[in-house]
Amino acid sequence: MKSTLRKSAAAALMVLAPLGAVVVSQPAAAQYAPQYRVAEAAPGRITNMALNSDGGLRPGATLRVQVYATPDARWATATLGDSGVRVALRERAPGEYVGTHVIRRSERIDPHQAMTVRAGWGEGPVTVAFDYPPAFQALAMGAGPAAATTVNSFAMSPSDDLQPGQVLHFRVEGTPGARAFVEVPQVVRGLPLREVRPGLYVGHYTLRRRDDPDAFRDARVVLRNGDQRTVARLGGQRYGYNDR
Numbered sequence: 001m002k003s004t005l006r007k008s009a010a011a012a013l014m015v016l017a018p019l020g021a022v023v024v025s026q027p028a029a030a031q032y033a034p035q036y037r038v039a040e041a042a043p044g045r046i047t048n049m050a051l052n053s054d055g056g057l058r059p060g061a062t063l064r065v066q067v068y069a070t071p072d073a074r075w076a077t078a079t080l081g082d083s084g085v086r087v088a089l090r091e092r093a094p095g096e097y098v099g100t101h102v103i104r105r106s107e108r109i110d111p112h113q114a115m116t117v118r119a120g121w122g123e124g125p126v127t128v129a130f131d132y133p134p135a136f137q138a139l140a141m142g143a144g145p146a147a148a149t150t151v152n153s154f155a156m157s158p159s160d161d162l163q164p165g166q167v168l169h170f171r172v173e174g175t176p177g178a179r180a181f182v183e184v185p186q187v188v189r190g191l192p193l194r195e196v197r198p199g200l201y202v203g204h205y206t207l208r209r210r211d212d213p214d215a216f217r218d219a220r221v222v223l224r225n226g227d228q229r230t231v232a233r234l235g236g237q238r239y240g241y242n243d244r
Contacts, residue, residue: 045126046119049066049117049128050177051064052066052177054227060103062103063102065089066177067089067098067119068095069117070121071095075120076089076091077089077117078099080109081109081114082113093194114131116130149174149178150174151173151221151230151231151232154170154233154234155172156168156171156219156234157171159234163213166207170221172200172223173199175223175230177198180224182203182205183219184220185215188205201223218233219234220234
């Protein structure tokens with residue numbers, strides 16, 4: 001069966017900057033409002049893609065790929081133009097495929113070429129080509145860095161009358177493609193959150209008998225993206241760091 005190929009504008013998060021610049025991210029609204037078409041071939045389809053980097057396109061930088069598609073693909077890959085970089089993807093959650101690649105000195109990635117995602121469910125593969133977003137292309141040409149990593153909201157449920165054995169649920173909305181974790185003074189350090197869709201991070205914690213319930217009033221979330229780190233408390237206070 002012939003492969004299906006359709007052009008699509010990427011819903012990709014790009015964190016790419018020239019040497020010496022701060023690596024930061026684009027606002028979520030700017031990155032995830034594309035116009036795109038979906039290539040379909042029973043029984044699977046590819047709907048979206050996100051790409052993140054902790055060091056631009058410099059050698060040694062780690063690229064992180066997220067693809068959203070029909071669950072249970074037998075295999076999936078992302079190819080970055082003619083660079084020879086092909087990232088194998090695994091299904092981390094139903095319909096979410098992820099993979100990483102560390103850029104080698106011999107590799108040259110051109111953001112003006114297309115990124116191609118391929119996946120197989122049945123006899124023939126489904127193929128969708130994504131364009132790099134304009135912000136990525138501008139950064140590759142030496143433009144200034146994008147907007148800082150942001151946390152739009154941070155919530156915990158339940159938040160009152162906490163008792164041992166209760167399961168606390170954390171929900172964070174912010175910059176897509178980052179790493180998020182929760183900290184509670186003297187109780188929890190580095191509780192990882194999972195990105196269930198672009199920019200939405202969730203996690204849970206079971207309250208232990210020895211935990212101080214009052215400490216959860218000072219819970220905070222840390223959102224890290226390359227050299228950028230943003231912290232937000234449950235009360236809404238936010239502040240950022242540059243780890244360079």
